Amino acid sequence: MRQRSIRIFTALCGLMALTGCGTQTGATPAAPQDGPRTIRAQQVMRLTEVHAQTGMTLLEGPVFDEEGKLLVVDVTAPAGEPKVLRVDVRKKTSQQVHTDERGTYTSAQFSPYDGRLYLTDFSHGAILSLAPDGIDARTFFSGEVDGTPMHPDDLAFDREGNLYLSDSRGMSEGEAKGRVVRIDRTGKDATVLADGLSAPNGISFDANYRGLWFSELTQNRISYLLLDGKGSVASRHTAVRVDGGIAQTDSIAVDADGNLYQGLHGRPAMEVYSKHGExxxxxQVPARAAKGLESATNVAITPGGTRAYMTVSGPGGGHLYTFDALAEGIRQSNGG
Incomplete structure (x- = not known):
């Protein structure tokens, strides 16, 4: 979820200033002779329009529910308009799941522990949980971690239901103060796993839950945290440097083969890397359709299938695009 978009949005809202189901083929890939191939995504539907009150729309956090419906958050939706939507991608219809007066929701994930939907509230440093049908809203976590408030951006769960968050803080002051934070599944114990980061954004477990991939928005790099199996970090290193040009690294999803799908803010495209960095x-969105689209923030791959759905936004509205992923979807394929 992108700092500059949220900065504009939260200023408009009077908030704090911020820095920034099957395997059908959904696209036609073209393979160049050398280097990475190009996969052209196809439009499914326009899901949102630019909101008059906030002047923008920004789709994020696609995640499949147990019925195969796709849930999506609209980061910049004002009070009273849908902040979480449930999409029937086959019928190309959507309905409101949740709205409220103040939340700025940047990601969504279902917990393997209690089955509830968890949302990161970037502006207020909180984690909200909902019943799968959108009712029974509860604040799961809020407040400081190690004496400092969070700006939680993206979210991942381990097998036991503990939460791992990219805390994208500090960049409004021009300092690398971002963190990766672990919160136990009760919401009572929060631990900093990594700090000194430059606007950490995407976060996802690898295919085997051995470690965490996370991206840093203002460094255009993806790093890897190897975990020790007890909730602590065994090692950390820079894994991939993304040649994004004017675009910046956004959210991350991982498929069954361990491939990383790196969303971009500043270009309606996504880069795919192997777990070895290849x-x-x-x-990418076809050139003829890219006008008015500025980001491809995130993706969800159908569980057990290869149909992928990418959230794409800009002045032209918020859209869903589809393409055929390189491998099947797993829990980590729901964009964090």
Missing amino acids: HLATV
């Missing part, structure tokens, strides 16, 4: 593919 640049495998670029997923």
Whole structure:
């Protein structure tokens, strides 16, 4: 979820200033002779329009529910308009799941522990949980971690239901104060796993839950945290440097083969890397359709299938695009 979009949005809202189901083929890949192949995504539907009150729309956090419906958050939706939507991608219809007066929701994930939907509230440093049908809203976590408030951006769960968050703080002051934070599944114990980061954004477990991939928006890099199996970090290193040009690294999803799908803010495209750092593919919106689209923030791959759905936004509205992923979807394929 992108700092500059949220900065504009939260200023308009009077908030704090911020820095920034099957395997059908959904696209036609073209393979160049050398280097990564190009996969052209196809439009499914326009999901949102630019909101008059906030002057923008920004789709994020696609995640499949147990019925195969796709849930999506609209980061910049004002009070009273849908902030979480449930989409029937086959019928191309959507309905409101949740709205409220003040939340700025940047990601969504279902917990394997209690089955509830968890949302990161970037502006207020909180985690909200909902019943799968959108009712029974509860604040799961809020407040400081190690004496400092969070700006939680993206979210991942381990097998036991503990939460891992990219805390994208500090960049409004021009300092790398971002963190990766672990919160136990009760919401009572919060631990900093990594700090000194430059606007950490995307976060996802690898295919085997051995470690965490996370991206840093203002460094255009993806790093890897190897975990020790007890909730602590065994090692950390820079894994991939993304040649994004004017675009910046956004959210991350991982498929069954361990490939990373790196969303971009500043370009309606997504880069795909192997777990060894090989640049495998670029997923992009066709040039004729790209006008008015500025980001491809995130993706969800159908569980057990290869149909992928990418959230794409800009002055032209918020859209869902589809393409054929390189491998099947797993829990980590729901964009964090």
